[in-house]
Amino acid sequence: MKKEYDILVIGSGLGGLVSALILAKEGLKVCVLEKNNQYGGNLQTFSRDKLIFDTGVHYLGGLSKGQNLNTFFSYLEIMDDLDLQQMDEDGYDRISFGDDPIEYPHAQGYQNFVEQLSVYFPNERENLENYCEEIQYVCSQFPRYNVVGKDSYNEEILHLNTRRFIESVTSDKKLQSVLLGSNFLYAGDSDNIPFYVHALTVNSYIQSAYKCVKGGSQISKLLIRKLRQYGAEVHKHTEVTGFIFDENNVLTSVKTASGKEYAAKKIISNIEIRSTIKLIGEERLKKSFLNRVLSWQPVPSCFSVYLVLKPHTLPDFNYNIYHYSSGEQVWSAFRYRKEAWPETYMLSASPSKNYPGFAESLTAISYMDFDEVKDWEHTFNTVADDHERGEQYERFKLAKAEKMLDALEKKIPNLKQAVKKIYTSSPLSYRDYIGSFEGNMYGYMKNSENPLKTMVSPRTKIDNLFLTGQSVNMHGILGVTIGAFNTCSEIVGKETIDRHLSQMM
Secondary structure, eight states: OEEEEEEEEEOOBHHHHHHHHHHHHTTOOEEEEOOSSSSBGGGOEEEETTEEEESSOOOEESOSTTSHHHHHHHHTTOGGGOOEEEOOTTOSEEEEETTOOOOEEEOSSHHHHHHHHHTTOGGGHHHHHHHHHHHHHHHHTOTGGGSSOOSOOOGGGGGOBHHHHHHHHOOOHHHHHHHTTTGGGGTTBTTTSBHHHHHHHHHHHHHOEEEETTOTHHHHHHHHHHHHHTTOEEESSOOEEEEEEOTTSOEEEEEETTSOEEEEEEEEEOSOHHHHHHHHOGGGSOHHHHHHHHTOOBOOEEEEEEEEEOTTSSBOOSSEEEEESSGGGGGBTTOOOGGGOOSEEEEEEEEOSSSTTBEEEEEEEEEEOGGGGGGGTTOOOOSSSOOOOOHHHHHHHHHHHHHHHHHHHHHSTTHHHHEEEEEEEOHHHHHHHHOOGGGOSSSBOOOTTSGGGGOOOSBOSSTTEEEOSTTSSOOHHHHHHHHHHHHHHHHHOHHHHHHHHHHHO
16 A cells, blocks of 8 residues: 655654654655664664663754754754753863873853963964854855855855864964864864864854753654654654656655555655665666765764763763874874774763762764774674674674773773773664664765765755755754755745744744
């Protein structure tokens, strides 16, 4: 039996859920299909030892009143129900290097950002002010980033290179490294990445930085609850295996692994762009488009170590630590020497419910190339589809976890004694749960030499097929949310979306 909808969304990552909710609020009949056991893509969490761990979302920016993500989430009617904890205002991120005992703070609020770093770089105050000014200027050039704005932006901005920009702001090598210290948020490539990616990313956290209490999956749960209130259908364990075109070559419906068919006037793909291409069929696409997309380099993947702590052993800290083996490492942190792994890591803590002032768990993440797990690439393992990868793989993960603990103990002496249990995830976990190509964290590498190469219009050459999600333009909670509003602007018109959002401001 074939079901018919106005809008069919494939994949329930943030981009898919936001797009679905925007359109359901417009009165359209919407259905979301998700192949996995859990909704939410990178918003997924998992539970171990009665504790919640995030897989992707460790903190959010721009959520204070009047800021962009707050406005988007308010329009989606989920803002008031989010359980948030504001991070340390004088240093929500702390950047450290090698044996240097100082943790250099990134503070919330632009004035405070300058004040806190001026303590360590007293002669650089003016340069820091210029850096902040430039970031805000670049952000002002992106219409939807500012919720509502003019249609076009200055294309020259796309070609600004992060390395060249940072070197032009200050000649102080240590300060350059400190300013780039959270580049984990865009996969650690400050050599080639366009400066706008750096600016759009750090700006929202400098505005305000929050942790999701009980994990990022509350965002997807709230979106799904709202979707159902607006009459949308949301189905998991429903894998789309093919697109169906009629005799005039018009995309009319999709088929699923169970043999069901879902028809819709318009279809939005929120899955990895390479997977979308497979569903369309390469023969239906222009060679030039195909070659361009298939030439994109995926952003690196990562290896995560989740530590359950013994109660009452480790003081809590309400900030993230980004640690590098050296200041020079910052420019291309994702390029590491296997024998020296982890040369860089991000570390965050979760506060204990029972023992205020203490942490109950830690999450440490470092880059990992997919090549390191290539021996097991033909295995597949999720909660819903459980397969062991074998003893060799378990040994590999254990050895990496030990190396990570050794590195962390240099930062937190006697940490090992405080650890009760250790869990890990590898690039294969990200690939299998998120569906990202080679387990990449944020889609594809962007390059200031050719910034348009990795930009894709949400409207495809197939009349009623649209794209959303992190492999289309910007990644991250804010980037993907903006992308979803852009996708829906293509469907219901920019004026309609702008009018709704203007009412929220």
